[in-house]
Amino acid sequence: MNHSDEVDEKTLDPKDPDTAASLNNLALNLYNQARYSEAESLFKRALEIFEELFGPKHPGTATALNNLAVSVAEQIRYSEAEQLHKRALKIREKVLGPEHLDTAASLNNLAESIESQGRYSEAEPIYEKALKITEKELGSKHPSTAISLNNLALNLNRQARYSEAEILYKRALEIKEKELGSKHPSTAISLNNLALSLSGQARYSEAEILYKRALEIFEKVSGQEHPNTAASLNNLAGNLEEQNKYSKAEPLYKRALKIREKVLGPEHPDTVESLHNLAENLDAQGKYSEAKEIRERYR
Numbered sequence: 001m002n003h004s005d006e007v008d009e010k011t012l013d014p015k016d017p018d019t020a021a022s023l024n025n026l027a028l029n030l031y032n033q034a035r036y037s038e039a040e041s042l043f044k045r046a047l048e049i050f051e052e053l054f055g056p057k058h059p060g061t062a063t064a065l066n067n068l069a070v071s072v073a074e075q076i077r078y079s080e081a082e083q084l085h086k087r088a089l090k091i092r093e094k095v096l097g098p099e100h101l102d103t104a105a106s107l108n109n110l111a112e113s114i115e116s117q118g119r120y121s122e123a124e125p126i127y128e129k130a131l132k133i134t135e136k137e138l139g140s141k142h143p144s145t146a147i148s149l150n151n152l153a154l155n156l157n158r159q160a161r162y163s164e165a166e167i168l169y170k171r172a173l174e175i176k177e178k179e180l181g182s183k184h185p186s187t188a189i190s191l192n193n194l195a196l197s198l199s200g201q202a203r204y205s206e207a208e209i210l211y212k213r214a215l216e217i218f219e220k221v222s223g224q225e226h227p228n229t230a231a232s233l234n235n236l237a238g239n240l241e242e243q244n245k246y247s248k249a250e251p252l253y254k255r256a257l258k259i260r261e262k263v264l265g266p267e268h269p270d271t272v273e274s275l276h277n278l279a280e281n282l283d284a285q286g287k288y289s290e291a292k293e294i295r296e297r298y299r
Helices: 017-032 036-054 059-073 078-095 101-115 120-138 143-158 162-179 185-200 204-221 227-242 246-263 269-284 288-296
Strands: none
Touching: 017 036, 017 059, 036 059, 059 078, 059 101, 078 101, 101 120, 101 143, 120 143, 143 162, 143 185, 162 185, 185 204, 185 227, 204 227, 227 246, 227 269, 246 269, 269 288
């Protein structure tokens, strides 16, 4: 850990809300560096302080629960994240009200944890409820509305309802480009997701253009070794394969695998996905010995 990331808790008052805030801020910094297990331990400490000082039904406790849940989800512990999000949602609905924006955020996060367990139809109405609140409170052109549109569209995409998803993705992209700019990472997410819906409709050349735009933004804004960059590389490579451009896809798969191994670790599902994709790509090109070597690295 870098010296700038260190906090000496012995110098902090464990019963001071500022201590919880400091722990939470450091945890967020670690989270943004994809250091999820380190972030989790600090989010837990912050949650303990909030619960002790304010009780289990305080908005600050709900925020701490939400942050912990997000860090847990990034470590593929979705059922744990679901329970934490449910606790946060219950607090926010009771204390802040059913149409508060923080309640909408909890709904979105809960839906995502449910969706990550493959329960897509169960997540859909939760996403719809979050979108309804956000549109009512912020308007149809707000960036937060775009995020809710994006989340619902992704859910529909995962249910193979590609044309429905495309409409929502286009709305989200239009908002983000106007409000955040064409080079914002959130705009890149919308570009990537719209490309997914186009690919689902076999419109691969259209999708390729969007994937390339998204990758360019992620490389510039998130960095060359960020998980978002790896995901973007993986998606572009898959798109090229759909167009039988296997040799062009190969170096992209290799870059994605290298990033994921370094940042997420060899056991992470995304890393395993990259391993599988690269091996399949090499097989398709008749590079059987190379494909075998890749697979054997993880046996």
